[in-house]
Amino acid sequence: MTATAPARVRPPREGRSNGQWLVDGTAPLNHNEEFKAEDNPLNVRARIEQIYAKEGFDSIPVDDLHGRFRWMGLYTQRRQDISGSRTASLGPDELSDKYFMLRVRIDGGAVSTDQLRVIAGISTEFARDTADISDRQNVQLHWIRVEDMPEIWRRLESVGLITTEACGDCPRVVLGSPVAGIAADEIIDPTPVIDQIVERFIGDPDISNLPRKFKTAITGHPSLDVVHEINDISLVGVVHPELGPGYDLWVGGGLSVAPRLAERLGTFVTAEQAPEVWHGVVRIFRDYGYRRLRNKARLKFLLAEWGPEKFRQVLQDEYLGYPLADGPAPAPAPYAGDHVGIHAQKDGRFYVGVAPTVGRVSGTILNQLADAAERIGSQRLRFTPHQKLLVLDVPADEVTGLVDELKGLGLHADPSPFRRNTMACTGIQFCKLAFVDTKDTATATIAELENRLSDVKLELPITLNLNGCPNSCARIQTADIGLKGQILTGADGEPEFGFQVHLGGGLATSEREEAGLGRTVRGLKVSAEDLPEYVERVVRRFADDAESGESFSAWVKRSDEEALR
Known part of the structure; x- marks a missing residue:
C-alpha cells in the first residue's frame, strides 16, 4: 500500500537560504519567524490571564493577537458583516471580530462524561451554545471573549483538558484510534504512546517553535481510522513477524494548496521506541524544515527533497542513535474507519457510533449526550477524525434505547449514506480564510440528496467534503467528491457562493489499494444552489455506468470529463 507523492510538491530552489536552522542558521527570514524568536509563544498565556483578560480585547498587541494566541488554541473569528468576496482583499485586522474561536485539545479523541459536561457548560455560558x-x-467553540479565558481554562483543567498547542507552529493534537483499547480486532492499543507524547512533549518550549504546524496520527486498528496518509507523522499498527505488534512509520503527508501523501520509511517501531521516534521526527522538522516561505514550510517539502531513505538515515544517525528494524506495511483497510453504527467491544459490551450532521452540535446537545451515556452506565466517549461520536461501554440490553435517544438529539447511528459520509469545515460563518458557507450548505445538500437519491442503491459509499477555502481543512483532495469554496459570478452578475470540484480522491481501503488525490475537471465549478443537482447527476451516472464492485474513484479515473460534469 504505497502512497505516491504528486509532482506538484517541489522543494525550494537550491543556492539560497531556506531558513533551515542547522544549515542556514537561526536568523529569522520573515515576520512569523521574528515574533516566535522574540518571545516563545507559550509565554502568551500569562499575558492573557494577567493583562488582556483584565484590560480587554483592545489591549492585545498584533503579534499576540494574530500570532502567539494560536498556541493557546485561540483564533480571532470572522466579523459577521464581511462577505466572502472580500476575504482575499482584507487583512486580518479588518476581517477579525473581537471574539475568538477556541479549540479544545482532545488527544486521541477520548473524553469522559465529566469532561464533556465541562465543555458543554463552557459552550452554553461563554460560547452562545456553539x-x-x-x-x-477537537471541539471548537465560538464567540469566546478574552475576558473569560481564565475561567474557561480553570474549568477545562479541573477535568484534565487543555488548549495548549491546539493551534500554531507546534505539535498539534494527536489523532488516535477512537476504538483504542476496546476493539476486538485491534492490533495494538496506541493509548500509552499517545499519553506519553502528550505528557512529555506538549508544551515543551524546546519544540514549540516549528516551521509550521505539525500533525500526528497514531492507530492500532486495521480500519486505518486516523487518515494516516495525510499527517506529518503517522504510526500505524502492524505485526512484525519476529518482534510482534508495533508500528509502521509514515512521514510527510499534508493537503492544502500543495497536497502530498505521506510515505513509509520502511521501519518497524516498537511501542517502547514510539515516543522517542516521534520526538526525533519533530526535531528533524524543527532543525531542517524550511522557514523562509510559509507556503513551503510544512514537513512534506523537506521529504520531497530528501526522500524517505535519507529521512530515515538522518532520524537514526542524528536523533535516535540506533537503527530501526525494517518492517511490514499495513494492509488496506477492510472496512470504513468512521465507526458509525453498533459494534461489539472485546469485553462483551458495545460501542455506538453516531453521525451528527457535518460535525455541528451544541453545548446543549453535548450535555444531553452525557446524560444519555450515564443513564446506560457509560462514562466514556470518543470523537473521531471523521466528525463523528462514539459512546463506549454500552450494555447489550441498552443499545436499542440509546440509539433511539441519540437519534432524537440529531445523532444518527444509522444515517443515510450522505449524512454519514459528508464533512464540512467551519466556513465563512466564523473563519477569516473562507470564501463561502459550508456547514449550512452541506446540511441543505444532504437533505436534498436524501430525497433525490432515495431510489439509488450504491454498493460502496461516496464521500462528499466541503471546504470554504483552498486550505483543505475538510480534506477535499481525499474525498470522492471534494468541493473547494470560491466566489462565482451569478447569472445576474452578482457574486455567489460556489465550489471548484475535485473528484475521485480517497484513502486506502480493500476496495482501493492505494490512496490518491482527486482530479479537477477543467472549468467545472458549481454554485451552492446547484450543488444538489450536480451531485445527483454525477452519482446517477456512476450508478448506471459502474462495474460490479467498482469504487467511485476508480470510475472517475476511467471516465472522460464529459461524464463528470
Whole structure:
C-alpha cells in the first residue's frame, strides 16, 4: 500500500537560504519567524490571564493577537458583516471580530462524561451554545471573549483538558484510534504512546517553535481510522513477524494548496521506541524544515527533497542513535474507519457510533449526550477524525434505547449514506480564510440528496467534503467528491457562493489499494444552489455506468470529463 507523492510538491530552489536552522542558521527570514524568536509563544498565556483578560480585547498587541494566541488554541473569528468576496482583499485586522474561536485539545479523541459536561457548560455560558466537532478530534467553540479565558481554562483543567498547542507552529493534537483499547480486532492499543507524547512533549518550549504546524496520527486498528496518509507523522499498527505488534512509520503527508501523501520509511517501531521516534521526527522538522516561505514550510517539502531513505538515515544517525528494524506495511483497510453504527467491544459490551450532521452540535446537545451515556452506565466517549461520536461501554440490553435517544438529539447511528459520509469545515460563518458557507450548505445538500437519491442503491459509499477555502481543512483532495469554496459570478452578475470540484480522491481501503488525490475537471465549478443537482447527476451516472464492485474513484479515473460534469 504505497502512497505516491504528486509532482506538484517541489522543494525550494537550491543556492539560497531556506531558513533551515542547522544549515542556514537561526536568523529569522520573515515576520512569523521574528515574533516566535522574540518571545516563545507559550509565554502568551500569562499575558492573557494577567493583562488582556483584565484590560480587554483592545489591549492585545498584533503579534499576540494574530500570532502567539494560536498556541493557546485561540483564533480571532470572522466579523459577521464581511462577505466572502472580500476575504482575499482584507487583512486580518479588518476581517477579525473581537471574539475568538477556541479549540479544545482532545488527544486521541477520548473524553469522559465529566469532561464533556465541562465543555458543554463552557459552550452554553461563554460560547452562545456553539460547538463543532472537527476532523482533528477537537471541539471548537465560538464567540469566546478574552475576558473569560481564565475561567474557561480553570474549568477545562479541573477535568484534565487543555488548549495548549491546539493551534500554531507546534505539535498539534494527536489523532488516535477512537476504538483504542476496546476493539476486538485491534492490533495494538496506541493509548500509552499517545499519553506519553502528550505528557512529555506538549508544551515543551524546546519544540514549540516549528516551521509550521505539525500533525500526528497514531492507530492500532486495521480500519486505518486516523487518515494516516495525510499527517506529518503517522504510526500505524502492524505485526512484525519476529518482534510482534508495533508500528509502521509514515512521514510527510499534508493537503492544502500543495497536497502530498505521506510515505513509509520502511521501519518497524516498537511501542517502547514510539515516543522517542516521534520526538526525533519533530526535531528533524524543527532543525531542517524550511522557514523562509510559509507556503513551503510544512514537513512534506523537506521529504520531497530528501526522500524517505535519507529521512530515515538522518532520524537514526542524528536523533535516535540506533537503527530501526525494517518492517511490514499495513494492509488496506477492510472496512470504513468512521465507526458509525453498533459494534461489539472485546469485553462483551458495545460501542455506538453516531453521525451528527457535518460535525455541528451544541453545548446543549453535548450535555444531553452525557446524560444519555450515564443513564446506560457509560462514562466514556470518543470523537473521531471523521466528525463523528462514539459512546463506549454500552450494555447489550441498552443499545436499542440509546440509539433511539441519540437519534432524537440529531445523532444518527444509522444515517443515510450522505449524512454519514459528508464533512464540512467551519466556513465563512466564523473563519477569516473562507470564501463561502459550508456547514449550512452541506446540511441543505444532504437533505436534498436524501430525497433525490432515495431510489439509488450504491454498493460502496461516496464521500462528499466541503471546504470554504483552498486550505483543505475538510480534506477535499481525499474525498470522492471534494468541493473547494470560491466566489462565482451569478447569472445576474452578482457574486455567489460556489465550489471548484475535485473528484475521485480517497484513502486506502480493500476496495482501493492505494490512496490518491482527486482530479479537477477543467472549468467545472458549481454554485451552492446547484450543488444538489450536480451531485445527483454525477452519482446517477456512476450508478448506471459502474462495474460490479467498482469504487467511485476508480470510475472517475476511467471516465472522460464529459461524464463528470
